[in-house]
Amino acid sequence: MPTRDELLAFVTSHGGDVAKRDIARAFGLRADQKAELRALMHELDADGALARRGRKVHVPGALPGVVLADITSRNADGDLMAAPVEWDEAHGEAPLIIVDIPRRSKEPAPGLSDRVLLRMGDPQDGQLIGRVIKVIEKARRQQLGIFRAAPHGGGRIIPIDKKNLGRELQVPQGAEMDAQDGDLVAVELMRQRVFGLPTARVKERLGSLSSEKAVSLVAIHAHSIPHVFPPAVLADAEKARPATAKDREDWRDLPLVTIDPPDAKDHDDAVHAIPDPANPGGFIVTVAIADVAAYVTPGSALDREALLRGNSVYFPDRVVPMLPERISNDLCSLRPLEDRPALAVRLVIGPDGRKTDHSFHRILMRSAAKLAYAQAQAAIDGVSDETTEPLLETVLKPLYAAYACVKKARDARQPLDLDLPERKLVLKPDGTVDRVIIPARLDAHRMIEEFMILANVAAAETLEAKRTPLIYRAHDGPTLEKLSNLRTFLQTLDIKLAKSDTVRPSVFNRILEQVVGTDVSVLVNQVILRSQSQAEYAAENYGHFGLNLRRYAHFTSPIRRYADLVVHRGLIRAMDAGRDGLPPETTPDHLAEVAAAISVTERRAMAAERETVDRLIAHHLADQIGATFAARISGATRAGLFVALDETGADGFVPASTLGQDYYRFDETKQALIGDRTGEMHRIGDRVEVRLVEAAPVAGALRFELLSEGAYLGGARRPGRADSGPAKRDFPKAKRSGPRSGPKPGPRPGTPRRKKGRTES
Template sequence: MRAPEPSREAILDFIETEREAGREVGRREIAKAFGLDAGGKIWLKRLLRELDEEGATSGDGVERPVHPRGALPPVLLSEIKSKDRDGDLVAAPLEWNVTDDGEPPRILIERPREFRSKRAAPAAGVGDQVLLKLTRLRGVDGFAYSGRVLKIMGKGKAQILGIFRALPDGSGRLVPIDKKAQGREALIPRGQTGEAQDGDLVSVALARETRFGPPEARVRERLGSIKSERAVSLIAIHSHGIPHIFQPATLAEAEAVKPAGTAGREDWRELDLITIDPADAKDHDDAVHAAPDPDPDNPGGHVVTVAIADVSAYVRPGSALDREALERGNSVYFPDRVVPMLPERISNDLCSLRQDEDRPALAVRLVLKADGTKKHHSFHRILMRSSAKLSYQQAQAAIDGKPDAVTGPIRDSILMPLWAAYGVAARARDGRQPLDLDLPERKLVLKPDGAVERVIVPERLAAHRLIEEFMILANVAAAETLEKHGSILIYRCHDEPSLEKMRALGEVLASIGIKLPKDGALRPVLFNRILAMIKGSENELLLNEVILRTQAQAEYVAENYGHFGLNLRRYAHFTSPIRRYADLIVHRALIAALKAGEDGLPRATTLAELREVATRISAAERRAMAAERETTDRLIAHFLADQIGSSFDGRIGGVNRAGLFVKLDDTGADGFIPASTIGADYYRYDEAAHALIGERSGESWRLGDRVHVRLVEAAPVAGALRFELLSEGRRVTPGRSGTRAARPPLPARGKGKASFGPAGRKKPGRRR
């Protein structure tokens, strides 16, 4: 007889109790606790969805942890905001969506105490970013949690960053770099300017606020000159606290490393592995090879080999190299520079798979069937020698019948088998139906002095997709092998879109006459069908961008809940340990699980420790993404600063009460049009229609509309642009939210193509 289903209250009480005890709780744990059978699990999944929709919980409960709405995980990256009246430090989550989740919980920082090792807890202060171990307080004295500082991630300097502008009397003023602070400058009196020169990037401390006029400040630190665009990335590096200077101990350790030999490795130097990378790549951490499978039991099959630089041979757990790599989390890519995760001695030398040079690697041999599905795979610790270094364009040209001196001799023997194997792998990918977005990937081409010369959309080649698909296969194989051996690891997970975001997508689709299905499981194929419906239409680019915004952000976790975008049940980053710490952890776990050496993941490593690492490197990734995006915005603003008064075509990429956000076609630059500058009418914000609508005229401006604008202001330091409208809006009946076009939209400009994101490649792109 089937057990009765528990009440909603019982489910919520169980979730609350488990979370207070510091245990992760998901659908599996709930089902086990209440003895639910297969039918009960289906009921539970539906109930958890309802609770999430009602705001009672957060997390879908399918695989990932579920917790009460507003509750926090046991380990959390936070920022110390202030001190209370008793002098105790008060923190808040570093990332918190006030719109979705209300005000962030207040966290009382526990005062430092001695641990068993007699080592004092880290001493934190206001402005610091800290990793906390949380305990639920149930609102004691207004605090939802107390937190013990596990590690200080970044010391707060209580600083404001800006550009110093010298005044004739020896004083100065600070032009803030934050877009939100534009127009709110600070005065720097004589004697408080330090060694700052006109045009320097400086950090200042506010000396005093005044009721009228700008505040006064003093220069704390001169960070460097930004008189040329080449130094624009300095702003992002300092404002986001990105470590960019290696410690002496780290550099000394890197220089002392000796090249790895054949000991403990299989000799694969005769295998014709090759690297295919961007033309300007300085390091090469992955190589590929493919050949028809000689096994008569696998007709039409292929053997694909993916070899990845063996960083774990040089970066040992607990070493200075390891500690700094974890602190950085990943390499950060700016248009004018790279802030690497590892010193060049490691990343550009010992671990770069250079042509005709012996290099240690961790390789996976994948046997594919004729339909592209994987028959089996195996991992090997090897010594390899790359046979050729190719760019994507070189490889593609050879396949297209235009080989050069390098690709001509290897076209038939190496390149054609690779493309044949990719052909069958692509069949399996198409059957899996991952999310397939089509958005332009713009690249800034810089002049020798660092200024932007032009903005281009690189062509999306089959060579890109080949490498991407082979990297995905290798990443899946790594996760499967570690799960088979019962090893802990760090997964790369991507949640399905939230109900709120799906409702917003439904509203956008309804505005162009498409109905979003409400029944059935949410799968990437749903989005692919929508994209196929609007392909070639005026709404194609708009819907690609809206669907991208609908997606959750991928993250690193120690407990798997799958990858929605790639439509994979298990996925781990394995293919780029030179630039991502997560991949280094996976390499070490494989070495330990396969007993392939003494430099694997230490046996004493716990799941709790990997949770902490996953939290840290996820935060480092978000930091890098923000810094890269802001630097691109600033460089494009520099590029357009001398084009004030010029007109451009673009599209409305966002609408709110304050005005319109416009993305230009040619450069991809984003700018703002204040609502107060749009005609002589009062424009009402219609949230459902994603539009501003004139109360008297009925003129409307809607998300996705084509526009012609004039650039009226550029603030390069902040990366901010302001436009004015030159074209007319749609006409609607005043008081109604439906819109009707007054004329055909402007023709769309050129586009580039990109899939859901590169797998383990060296340029940032959209991160899976």
């Protein structure tokens, strides 16, 4: 057995990212010694000397094999230096990495402030070195803003970023480049004067904010989201011809149906179920997914653009698709009564709801009907229409019966069951907000969601069994640090979370059940959500904690997610079902690079979608300055409180300096701001009343004043010290002259993304 020091030295020397089997092989351990090795690793983990990353361990502060990094500087030798994007500051300052640029690379040469994907090599003379795999994002040498014209030429630039609120730029006369008032523009900073506003020159007009769909245009340009298809990509799409039944199984007589939101333009999945005569009480469920791989072949212009985009981006007022409409809305959309190619999985479900077998097939299908969620649910509830009436007995009732069976296994599996309703914006014809609704969560949604999860599991199992490389949808469990913080917080609510190195979703579910219907229900749901890790794409399988599944891959949406297209190609290769499958030269290392890149595009899309919603709601509320709203405190920091309005879900900020003339300290354990003298406490989850003080629609920022009194430690007002002075009720609210905006709220953990009425896990 290795000693503690030998084990740590080995992990460190291998880039700080090794699996237990690598350690056992390196030290020549026998099978009967693996339990002792496991105990030693647990001991090091508990001491903080080792940490878990999926199924691998690393020395805290060490970097994984593939790193997303920002180029920050040059060293004395002129080499570019990069810092990892994600780094735990508890381990000190982020390390600097020498950027190694391959001589023969198709990638553009990286430069200062670019974001790159690096493959870490062996350190040289104590210096970390990373070879460039891909330039993820070129530096923004320009700033974006809204041009406001001055009467006699020139004007000002209003920043679109919350971080830069109040930092306007001046555009001299002659530097406007024909920009009109209200245009979104890209500007370049000019040589600055000692006094006055910084000056800038308009470099590009990006669009007018007076037009429809202009708000999402801001996010598209702010995040550099590709939204115009190059001519070569459109030419590829136009050359595509409908697939035929050649080399496919003909399933056109099977009455598959699509069930989607009423406004869906593309239909990429269809379902069918029948009782299984060979398995009393069981069912055969069929899930058919559009065969995008038949049209988007590896290495084509379509494929390169899809990888660059990574996924479709869904804004309230538009969609930026991963694939051109010729593919996504036409050839690959499973329209009713039209022949379409698909990749189908036939799932055999036992009486207990568990999947006992499955098989994949490359088919030609013909959808029997296009249904909306509410339409399908209404038919089951006794209100049929001319479309659902003929399908009720033969199609819909068997589907719901199969779901009732599958739900038994889901309930036994106990995935993480957070109760965080998602709001949806309903827009007017001019693109502004009409109202905000919380769509009803129907059994129709849950049914499709559960069938898709089963199909995704089957895809991962098949590719593993066939030893075909794939991209997993992976979700690690909470870190020990987050569990410790959560445990401490729950103690303040007299809720116990047992101490353990590992935890299952069922543990969180039991806690959530305790608070159903109580005042702290929303609070506990939010805090448990924030304790979770973020799901990502990975070539290495470390399971899906939230769904409580050992293996999971995205298979069901290849129209809008590149990861699903890769899985489709893997299945085609594994089944030997065509020449358009995963290329033979594809390796796990290559897929690790793809997974890292599309994880970045997914986070980019989430940020852009969230910011667009913030801007639309800020526009909606801009004429309600001075109005009061019911809200909940959704976050607390040293700088102040974040609040979410009950009616619209809008996020806003209450600066700590406006809470009163007490001094408020942030208590991380209680997730609250607490007054030094009065003991007044404002904690996340508290219901409050707030007044809107300022709205910055362009940046999507709202600032509020808190009208509600907080709780008091010990249940009553009390002075913190002998010289504390009077309680808060004796002080007027602090006022400020002129507008003031709080700092930009960090990425607010939202509910799991839901597209087409189903949870995106």
